[in-house]
Amino acid sequence: AAALISGHEDAYDGFICDEQSVPAAPGEFGVALDASLAVWQQKGYRGIWLKMPAAKAHVIGHAVDRGFEFHHAEKEYVMLTRWLPSSENKLPPNASHQVGMGAFVMNERREVLVVQERSGPLRGQGVWKMPTGLVQQGEDISEAAEREVLEETGIRARFDAVLAMRQAHGFAFGKSDMFFVVALKMEAGPQARELCMQEDELVGVRWMGLEEYLAVPFTAARPLFQKIHAAILAYVNGTY
Structure with a gap:
């Protein structure tokens, strides 16, 4: 027997494969997968999760030929899934959002910490x-804000409050963004x-007066930023 x-x-009548038990030889893998699929169907399993490490990437095509689909990928592996019943696939989809944050920091002179980016959509526009930055896996939003401010500007600051949140769609590779x-x-x-600019990310860092910051043309003319500015003013004035 194979x-x-x-x-x-x-916990959902599915089966999670042990990646260590997946054969690396293409022929052996195909035989083992066929035999396993027969057993899984006999036992009434619904969703099958097949994690393929990079070292075994050369056999992934054999799983695709047997109805497996790509679910998500990380640096070290690709996750494949197959829904065995003839009913609608109930497996949860891959993560739908990326999470970013912007950090508002103001000193006792009512000056706002601001930067100019070296890369990205605002590059070269002054x-x-x-x-701003993306929240890393396993990182709280508050931790991400403190880290980004320190990395980009050298300023040490501690999280105090969430001022605003927006959701948008169609960002990186079709993902939504929070x-x-x-x-x-x-x-x-x-x-x-003490200001210390991250030179590979930025072309400038400075303190800017609050009124000047709120009047920056790029943001002042946009309804979304007008709402963010209203939240900032409420926070600064103690009415947030």
């Missing part, structure tokens, strides 16, 4: 904006307040 691909049941504007308060001490 060796079966081992693994364990999940637009001053708050530091963007949070958060307020940070600077730490005490001169070293925490």
